[in-house]
Amino acid sequence: MNNLLEQTLNQSMLTKAPVEIEKVIKTTPSQTEIWLACKMGGKEANMAYNESVSLQLKGNLSVENLKKAFLELIRRHDGMRTIISPNGKNLLVFSSYELPIRFRDISHLSEAEQQCFLESIPRRLVIITLI
Numbered sequence: 001m002n003n004l005l006e007q008t009l010n011q012s013m014l015t016k017a018p019v020e021i022e023k024v025i026k027t028t029p030s031q032t033e034i035w036l037a038c039k040m041g042g043k044e045a046n047m048a049y050n051e052s053v054s055l056q057l058k059g060n061l062s063v064e065n066l067k068k069a070f071l072e073l074i075r076r077h078d079g080m081r082t083i084i085s086p087n088g089k090n091l092l093v094f095s096s097y098e099l100p101i102r103f104r105d106i107s108h109l110s111e112a113e114q115q116c117f118l119e120s121i122p123r124r125l126v127i128i129t130l131i
Helices: 003-012 029-047 063-076 111-120
Strands: 021-026 082-084 090-094
Antiparallel strands (some): 082 090
């Protein structure tokens, strides 16, 4: 693996585990356009192509089962294990990816403190609120 690609992979991944590329797919013109817009527009442009869903769950939560569900979703769907190459010409699909999932219980905080905490989290992270 060349040095630029390895550096990009290390910056793109949230885990330090070794990464194996399962397949390389040539980007479509539309994908290249999105990549270019993100390169030129920075984080704000990148976030414009993300979809967001908010969930409020009521009841007991099995943290282990939720972790397993996220990891299974990533395992089953190539798109969840894919990044674009540094030059924007290819999609790199990883054979596996272990997403580090961290939970923080903020139920003991006041409503204002909870809101402040939630606003401080980068938007690319998944936030699940339990009520």
